[in-house]
Amino acid sequence: MGWKFLTRRSTLIEAQHCANLLESIGIRAQVRNRFLSGALGEIPQVEAWPQVWIPEGRDTAETLAALEAAAQDLSDRAPHWACESCGEWIEPQFAACWxxxxxxxAP
Ligand SMILES: [Zn+2]
Known part of the structure; x- marks a missing residue:
């Protein structure tokens, strides 16, 4: 089965979070570019961002909309959390303090 590019995120944590969200709503997803970040100084930084890929047969716009809806649903349900180290309030989808x-x- 082929895969196609869906979107990119500036950090691996966010890209993996997107993939997890997609999987949670029944859409298979892969994270690519995992280890490229920072390794190639001469290409534009955005090109080195981790990428989320989906099966070729999926509609890109539809999948992005579903991803956004799933993220919204999650943030509606989960409260923000306070970093124990610096006290910053963090959105629930992040597993580490930005x-x-x-x-x-863990609570
Ligand atoms: Zn912090």
Missing amino acids: QCGAPRR
Whole structure:
């Protein structure tokens, strides 16, 4: 089966989160470009961002809309959390603090 590019995120955590969300609504997803970030200084940074790929037969716009809806649904249900290290409030979809990088502590 072939795969096609869906979207990219600036961090692997976010890209993996997108893939997890897609899987959670029944859409297969792959994260690519996992190890490219920072490795190739001469290409534009956005090109090195982790990418989310979906099966070739999927409609790109439809899948992006479904992804957005799933993310919205998740943030409606899950509360923000406070970083224990720096006190920053973090959106529920992130597993680590975007400010200091500390991992989320299980409640
Ligand atoms: Zn923090």
